[in-house]
Amino acid sequence: MKIGILTSGGDCPGINATIRGVCKTAINHYGIEVYGIHNGFRGLLDDDITPLTENSLTGLLNMGGTILGTSREKPFKRRMSPASEDKPAMMLNTIRNRELDCIVCIGGNGTQKTAAKLMESGVNVVSIPKTIDNDVWGTDISFGFDSAVSIATEAIDRLHSTASSHQRVMVIEVMGHKAGWIALHSGMAGGGDIILLPEIPYDIHRIGDTIINRLKKGKPYSIVVVAEGIQTMEGKKAAQYIAEEIAYETGFETRETVLGYIQRGGSPTAFDRNLATRMGGHATELIAQGLFGRMIALKGDRIDSVPLGEVAGKLKLVTPDHDLILQGRRMGVCFG
Amino acid sequence: MKIGILTSGGDCPGINATIRGVCKTAINHYGIEVYGIHNGFRGLLDDDITPLTENSLTGLLNMGGTILGTSREKPFKRRMSPASEDKPAMMLNTIRNRELDCIVCIGGNGTQKTAAKLMESGVNVVSIPKTIDNDVWGTDISFGFDSAVSIATEAIDRLHSTASSHQRVMVIEVMGHKAGWIALHSGMAGGGDIILLPEIPYDIHRIGDTIINRLKKGKPYSIVVVAEGIQTMEGKKAAQYIAEEIAYETGFETRETVLGYIQRGGSPTAFDRNLATRMGGHATELIAQGLFGRMIALKGDRIDSVPLGEVAGKLKLVTPDHDLILQGRRMGVCFG
Amino acid sequence: MKIGILTSGGDCPGINATIRGVCKTAINHYGIEVYGIHNGFRGLLDDDITPLTENSLTGLLNMGGTILGTSREKPFKRRMSPASEDKPAMMLNTIRNRELDCIVCIGGNGTQKTAAKLMESGVNVVSIPKTIDNDVWGTDISFGFDSAVSIATEAIDRLHSTASSHQRVMVIEVMGHKAGWIALHSGMAGGGDIILLPEIPYDIHRIGDTIINRLKKGKPYSIVVVAEGIQTMEGKKAAQYIAEEIAYETGFETRETVLGYIQRGGSPTAFDRNLATRMGGHATELIAQGLFGRMIALKGDRIDSVPLGEVAGKLKLVTPDHDLILQGRRMGVCFG
Amino acid sequence: MKIGILTSGGDCPGINATIRGVCKTAINHYGIEVYGIHNGFRGLLDDDITPLTENSLTGLLNMGGTILGTSREKPFKRRMSPASEDKPAMMLNTIRNRELDCIVCIGGNGTQKTAAKLMESGVNVVSIPKTIDNDVWGTDISFGFDSAVSIATEAIDRLHSTASSHQRVMVIEVMGHKAGWIALHSGMAGGGDIILLPEIPYDIHRIGDTIINRLKKGKPYSIVVVAEGIQTMEGKKAAQYIAEEIAYETGFETRETVLGYIQRGGSPTAFDRNLATRMGGHATELIAQGLFGRMIALKGDRIDSVPLGEVAGKLKLVTPDHDLILQGRRMGVCFG
Incomplete structure (x- = not known):
């Protein structure tokens, strides 16, 4: 089995720990081969892909940024473009040629949307939420936030x-x-x-x-x-x-x-490292079980997953009755 | 209404933030008077108690240790002792004389036990778990741990x-x-x-x-x-x-x-400060509602409480099938 | 003997450590009384002055900001002002009434200028440089910079x-x-x-x-x-x-x-704490020896002092042949 | 011109920054080739040597430890050993075969001694002091100490x-x-x-x-x-x-x-990074000028060097009249 992994959207502490979690679990436990796709979805367009080995994972746990690079490429965005630029087809082509059985997409809200579209195109996808803003719907917390x-x-x-x-x-x-x-x-x-x-x-x-x-x-x-x-x-x-x-x-x-x-920027907190590791590992678990089309999520203290299709397009916002706001108001904090 | 607050057992980052949470909510929102009991339960024996005002709370949010002092005094421990040393009676006496309507006990497993006994003696008690070890039963996480x-x-x-x-x-x-x-x-x-x-x-x-x-x-x-x-x-x-x-x-x-x-030692993490603040505030909420005999607890992302009687004497231990252990093993970590 | 101490200009990590150094040396070793003047030179205008005791120094070593408060008051700046507002006279009056034998002025370039003018008015002054910018002339390094x-x-x-x-x-x-x-x-x-x-x-x-x-x-x-x-x-x-x-x-x-x-903001580095402590202590040494009109300075690894009159109005700037610039250039750094 | 560089003795924050300083200055400014000798003097015995390029220096500035590895090998220590183990000759052999024009030795007191002996054997040596203990004689401060x-x-x-x-x-x-x-x-x-x-x-x-x-x-x-x-x-x-x-x-x-x-362990402070960078760069300066047999030293705020022969065997200890001790005593600190 072969999988590809990419990181897309703004960088955030914990991405490298997630990559490490996905790969160590895949390589060490399941014997799955992992390929790093560079610069987000652009790497699928450019076939910019290299194998990841256990040695390439050294030092990743506490390293900021993403060793895979990232971009804001949105390949499914419709544009007035020449026929030669059918980006979805280019991606599918790369995935087929490389014989990748699944693509792990690590990213924020925009990435979840693109991942959902990739899934609808017939590609096996597992996605992992990543945002310092904590606004990805479906997970209690995203790594990077802490x-x-x-x-x-x-x-x-x-x-x-x-x-x-x-x-x-x-x-x-x-x-x-x-x-x-x-x-x-x-x-x-x-x-x-x-x-x-x-x-x-x-x-x-x-x-x-x-x-x-x-x-x-x-x-x-x-x-x-x-x-x-x-x-x-x-x-x-x-x-x-x-x-x-x-x-x-x-x-x-x-x-x-x-x-x-x-x-x-910089090194993730211990909390984020463990959240990232667990989310990465759980993504590989799903793949090993043949469960695709899901986004990994933290629910309480448990790592779970939600259907990718349910996530896309939704934002998780603060509600005015959030416990921390009510508590703050009682203590005299002004929320406006 | 008047309440007393004490901290007992080993010190831990976030205690002062909890004291601040209890007091600011009490003073600012409910008009409840708060008295600081010094050096844990020993302060109830010695009547070593002073009022806490909003001004005494400045700077507490990120300060390590406990401004109230702490001790390992266990007043309900039975000893061969002279009649003059009836510690439970001494405590009840102080509480009665001071007209304290409730005692907030911040502490670890030992403190929860003592708090439960104090409750059985007829005193209104609300307790808050505090331990860097995270081993207090009934709450997902205790502040200090992060x-x-x-x-x-x-x-x-x-x-x-x-x-x-x-x-x-x-x-x-x-x-x-x-x-x-x-x-x-x-x-x-x-x-x-x-x-x-x-x-x-x-x-x-x-x-x-x-x-x-x-x-x-x-x-x-x-x-x-x-x-x-x-x-x-x-x-x-x-x-x-x-x-x-x-x-x-x-x-x-x-x-x-x-x-x-x-x-x-030292300043608590942002996570612990917010957990401590919320737990402290929730303790005051219970008191304002007249709900006693409970220990504040984190359940998922929600602050809740559990009956104090259920907590005492139990430890929350790591189980071998904990998600982080299973994940670690799959990545090649040796747990022995 | 009685001295006053004030902090003026922008705040900077290490001011409180300096205050502590001045006061502990004065009180503990020389039996000199120290009075805290609030909000820079404005405290001399308003007679806003309180005694500092050893107890008021607890916790100062690693605390950011200044417990004395600061302002950008420049009392010697000439203005079109009513006669009642003769600020220099007001200051001298306060100093005389309070029987202060010396004023310790902690501040940056502006403060050094004012301190020099105060000295010219006949007041005993010892000043201590303080700036994160490190641009006070006469000292190798100022605390706050590190x-x-x-x-x-x-x-x-x-x-x-x-x-x-x-x-x-x-x-x-x-x-x-x-x-x-x-x-x-x-x-x-x-x-x-x-x-x-x-x-x-x-x-x-x-x-x-x-x-x-x-x-x-x-x-x-x-x-x-x-x-x-x-x-x-x-x-x-x-x-x-x-x-x-x-x-x-x-x-x-x-x-x-x-x-x-x-x-x-925030807690000073270990380097700055020791530099601040030593500068503060040396200021008190000078005072005890009756040496006034000097600014404390770091020279190599030694704490020394320079005549206050020589400092005022000069800036310590980076020269293009500074060792770190030459070194940087050789390593490929572009300095413009 | 070709030089070798080795790190010996206990690790300490700033070694990698020093290596970077030596190499970037050599490669970028002087066109000198640099070879990394692995695991201290043992690398000279084992001919365990690889070229260092600018790319191998990425990320070194704030990385703890030493990418070259270190050991406590003391090749000049006399032992009862078989003739085949003439360690000094083995080292000279490696240096000759590799055509290394100078060896840069980064280390503490023991390393300075070995470096001095290597120099006496006819090898061009420039050494750099490195110790968290700050006890190398001849330099005001060593990196790692801060x-x-x-x-x-x-x-x-x-x-x-x-x-x-x-x-x-x-x-x-x-x-x-x-x-x-x-x-x-x-x-x-x-x-x-x-x-x-x-x-x-x-x-x-x-x-x-x-x-x-x-x-x-x-x-x-x-x-x-x-x-x-x-x-x-x-x-x-x-x-x-x-x-x-x-x-x-x-x-x-x-x-x-x-x-x-x-x-x-861990990342060096800003102070140590700059001290390490400057010392490394100055070592290359000396080499480019053909000045050998010297240990780089900080004197006041200037980077200088001292004859290696004068350093070996001496320790820089705290004297009881050190300014910080006198200052501490006046503030009430007990030094025993």
Whole structure:
């Protein structure tokens, strides 16, 4: 048996651990051959594929990024294109020529969609969710999320000393276009006083009141954690907009920080390494049992899988009645 | 309404975040007064109790240890003692005089037992599990565990370079007297080749074979992660014993490291801070609803509670068919 | 004997360790009383001053920020102001009334200037340099710098995986308005391929060539570290400008990160803690010996001091023949 | 021109960065060919040598350990050995056959001795000091030291919470057989109350008094940092012995931690990376200029070199009048 493995979409801590989990289980336990497909689905178009051996897995467990490379190639996206560029056919051709019995697709929401289409084209597919944003539907948690939250929390920790030493309002923008999971978890873990998520509309007056109330209680400084995807005006970026509005509302000196790409990089946390390893191993389990068309998922403390077709196109968003939000509100955190 | 809060048993990252969660929810949301009882149950014996205000909670979220102090005092342990030392009566007296409507007990297995006895004496009790060992029965995870696993994993990461540079077998001993959770999780996250838990008997020949097989595959070094509670001979400590046995079996140079107390200390991970905050807040929720005699528990991704009477005296151990063990075995990890 | 201590200008890791060093040496060894002046020189204007005892020093060694608070108050700056606002006189008044025999001023270049003016007004002053930028003249290194370099280096480490996984050029902007010390040291420690400092003019074509040459050598990604103070056009911020120019020059996909305030915050490195402790202690030594009007300085591995009057108004900049730049160039790093 | 490079003795953070510094400067700037000699001097005996190219240097800057491997082989040590085992001749033979114009030796005190002997045998040698212990004579600081101090300081930080929560005396043993540099620097940076070095005799009564005095001041806990090489009795290890003696002297509960090998491993600090890079680059500079027989050294902030013959056999120890010790004493730290 021969399988191919590819990584697609934004990089995220734990991808290499997943690759290692898939491959070590396949090679060591089932005698399945594994081929690495380079740069996401583009590697299927270009037939850019090399075998993975146990030796190529050394050092992967705690290495950031993806040794396979990644791209945002979406081969099923319909375009006005010349006949020679029938990308789905090119991929099928590669898979047939290489005699690959299954393709393991590691990626976020976009990748899940493409994987579902590949499956509909008759290819055996098992997919694994991967996103620091934690917004893939069907799994409780995706690997990469805990690492991103850890980095963001450490950054927020660092801002506290500046906030209190200078009596300022520090605004920090973390990742999350549509889903506010990172802002919610790092905001709560970092002791944010105000936490703004794309899912919850905010009222700048209420934010100002929170800051003024803190001042009255002898705390002339505040930490504001915002997801990049919150609504702003005039095309302004989240942190800048909120910092300006707060300065206008309260008269406080404000400073903004956009955490950016360092949330995606570097070595995964122990939690993410184990989640990635387990998800990778479970993918190989399914393949060995001949179960295809499924996305690996964490359910409670158990690794399971869901039909790939059910996942595609759905987003897992924070709901306003999420336990951590309710808990935060009771403790005096303002969610907008 | 007035409640008391105490921390008992070994310290662990996240206790202060829990205290903060209990208190902020109580003071800010329910107007409940909270009193800090010092040094565990000893504070109830000595009436060593002070009020906690919102100001006393500043900086607690990411601070290690416990601001309330802790002790291993077990007031219900029967002893040959003079009549003047009726500890249960002394505690009840303090609680009555202070007019405390409920005692929140934060602690590990020993504390849960004492809390259950206190409840049987007619006191309203809500308890919160706390242990880096993750062995409290009834909750999926206890706070402190993720922090301990992170520290242990980082330490194992560091040993890899010495192991491969010197072609040695490095043995690292992590905490876990009866339960091997830390060894299992840090061993897998740290890429341990051999992982030994108190729950799984090991065969030193099989361990030797694993090391020799790695040598044959061109890897003349190995990482061995052992829980402190594994069986040894002649009263030797776990790491020393295993290092000596491996040296004898394989002829390899071995070195041992005992990680020790640094696993308990320092700032909790983001995961533990949020778990601690949620558990603390939920304890106050139960109290506000008049629900006593329960231990807070994590079930899947939900904070819940279990009857305190069901918890006491039980340990949550690793079972040999745990998913992470099965996954590890398929990847070639030796569990003894 | 009584002394006052104040912290002024931007916060920086190690200030609290310095305060601790000054005070423990004063109180414990010399029996000198120490008074904390709040919010920089503003505390002298407002007579906002409290005694510091040994107990108030607990936990300061590794705490970020400054427990005394800080401000950018420049009391000697001439203004069109009403007679009632003679700030120098107000300060002298406070110092006289409080019977302070010496003021210890901890701060950056602006603070050194103010401290020199205070000295000229007849006040005994000892100052201590403090800046993450490392641009205070007269000392080899200032505390805060090693911490800032560590944080920036860790951030650059994290970008490598994204750069190589996505085949991108990652541009990271670190602090340094006039001096490029952080960019130089973190750029070299983080393996930057291109490092741009305010002190060295750059040629965007040469930068483009470096990136193209790396591509030709099989490295289709690069890391660019820029100080915030480099020359740009149209008022653009450093990272954004360079990222856009590189994209235009090379056709590479570029991404930018502005590290911002997290470089100033959090616990100081071991190096900075010891440097801060030694500088603080040496300040007290000078005071005990009646030596005033000096700024503490690191010279080689020795703590020494320089006349405060010589420091004020000078900046310590990176010179193009700095050893680390020459070394970098020989290794193929492009400095513009 | 062709040079060989080897790493010998215990591994230490920064070796790989040094190799990278030597090689990148040689290959990129001078067109010198570099050959990696495996497992220290043993590689010269076994002719275990491979060329190093720029591609083999990727990822070395922040990687712990040594990609060349190391050993404790001392080829000049005189032994009763058969004629066939003339190790010096074997090495010279390899160097001649390989046409190596110079050998770069990276190592600690033992390596410097062997390098000096190799030089006396007529081989061109340039050596680079490497030791976490910082005890190589002739250089202000060796790379690896700052990393070891950082790890030890972080560990000490973690013990504070346990010490204060449990009212215990925590004893931590750090590396340093003959030299107490790590204990001194991490002890001061970690806020140790008692710091014991091999160079300074201690009096257990004075240690007990320090702990009792802290108790009287309301601090019923203490942190004790000991170097592994301090004098003990009955062959006991440092931490255990001191913990037992303190318990006997004071009645305090004591706990010990032996930090061990994690001090040597993992990624070097930014400081060590730059020191290693500069030392490596300077070694190549000397070679390019035809200057041999020298050990690279840090002098103040400048990279320089000293005659190898002057270094061998000398140790750089802590002197009792070291600035950090005097400073510590004035702040109330007990050095025995």
